[in-house]
Amino acid sequence: MTAVDRDLDLVRRSARELARKFDLDYWREKDRKAEYPWEFVRAFADAGWLGSMIPKKYGGLGLGLTEAAIMLSEVAASGAGASGASAIHFYIFPPGPVLRHGSEEMKRAYLPKIAEGELLLAFGVTEPGAGVDTSRITTRAKKTDGGWVVNGQKVWITNAQNAKRILLLARTSPRRDDKPLDGMTLFFTDLDRERITVREIEKAGRSAVDSNELFIDNLEVRDDEVVGDVGRGFYYLLDGLNPERIVVGMEQLGLGRAALELAVKYASERVVFGRPIGKNQAVAHPLADSWIRLEGAELMGMKAAGLFDARKPCGPEANAAKFLGSEAGFEACDRAMQTHGGYAYAKEYHIERFWRESRLLKIAPVSQEMVLNYVSTKVLGLPKSY
Structure with a gap:
């Protein structure tokens, strides 16, 4: 294992440990009350994560997109789902155009406040x-x-x-x-x-x-x-689209993993006709298929993030990461719904929340169809259809 691998493993473990201090019931209540998760945001601010991609001279950690993507994937996988990931995400990515194109005065005035969690x-x-x-x-x-x-x-x-x-x-x-x-x-x-x-x-x-x-x-x-x-404002936004798409894909696969974890536990414990339902291939195989798809989506996400951090072109990979993460994440949540049967609709099982949140990210921040449009024209060279 290289030094870089060890650093990423530390990021993964640290983010997972912090995120899982906020349990599933915390997020169910925040969802039910439509209440902003300030306690969660404050915990990540105190640990420095909100400034993960802000340079050290402006009060951040100066890390790369790879570390931010891993961190946000672990946030979603903890059971925080899209609510938790979005609450952190919007401290990390909207400042991107300011960081790349803002004046020095603008950066010094606002980036430290964002990193500290003082400015939303x-x-x-x-x-x-x-x-x-x-x-x-x-x-x-x-x-x-x-x-x-x-x-x-x-x-x-x-x-x-x-x-x-x-x-x-x-x-x-x-x-x-x-x-x-x-x-x-x-x-x-x-x-x-x-x-x-x-x-x-x-x-x-x-x-x-x-x-x-x-x-x-x-x-x-x-x-x-x-x-x-x-x-030139639209072109400044483009600088932020690739990293955001990569991270959205990573957040979505984290959400899928949260649902898969609960589905596997339920399939192992739920007994029908004298046997755990996980013994039935009609239950086991879809869950195994979701694990495979989530792992594949992560590989594409990490490849795209690595290219971005190396300052290499990553448009096709970024779009593919968003597409695969959104598809795999939603499919895992949908299969977790199927595994739980009627109990999937009970809020105490949390699956219905994951399912509702995972559906959103097939549409936002860019639809799957627009990703396919991009690949069709920019990668395959087909005539533009829109």
């Missing part, structure tokens, strides 16, 4: 009329003396109930058919509730972490709150 962010990109076609967002920023005034609407914005600042994408020049992704600017500004109305969306899963609609009315933003160059 929201990420304002998605709009109800645009969907996955980000080039057609209609939120606009109009130039003023020394700043900008923003008006528009966003949807499915995580953390907006509690976030203090927002990374907000807006059009600063009209859309051009020849360059549809130009002319969007990324702002890092206060989530001013006098100018931004936040309405929570009631949803099926990941209830402990809020999702919201935002209505933006004459929000004033300073020039020094522009991330990078005006008009």
Whole structure:
């Protein structure tokens, strides 16, 4: 075992030990009450994990994507599921554009606060009329003396109930058919509730972490709150898409492992017709198949993360990691439902929570179909279909 392997093993063990201090009943209650898991976040902040990918000079640990992916996979696998993983995830990935393209003043002012868990962010990109076609967002920023005034609407914005600042994408020049992704600017500004109305969306899963609609009315933003160059905001977001897709896949396979662990225990103990149901191949084989698929998804996730950390192209691998992790994770949760039979609907068994949460990540942050579109055109060279 190499030194690198030993370090990753330490990351895995440390994250697992900390995450499992919060048991399944803790997460069931957070889900039932739709209550943000602040105790859990605080524990990970105190251990330094929120700043895992923030450089040491800004108060972080200075680790790579590989370590962050392992940590978040262990969080999900602990039984925290998507609620726990998302609560940590949104301290690690939304700051990416600030870290790569923000001014030095911006980095010094905010990255240490994020690493310490003092500053929670929201990420304002998605709009109800645009969907996955980000080039057609209609939120606009109009130039003023020394700043900008923003008006528009966003949807499915995580953390907006509690976030203090927002990374907000807006059009600063009209859309051009020849360059549809130009002319969007990324702002890092206060989530001013006098100018931004936040309405929570009631949803099926990941209830402990809020999702919201935002209505933006004459929000004033300073020039020094522009991330990078005006008009290049979408391209700055692209820098964060590959690492986020890798980690989402790793979180999802962790969620699948949590469900598989409970299903195996139940199949070993549940006796029907005088024998444990796990003795029946109709029960055992699907669970074995899920284990294989989860292991394969992790290999792709680790390959993609390794390429990213080595600063090598990883678009195909990142998309494949998201696809495989989401498919394998959901399938494991669905098979755990089948294994538990009618008891899967009882909240005391936790399976229904895993199932609800795993379904979300086949859609977000990018749908499986858009991953297949990417592979079809960018990897296989087929004609573009969208």
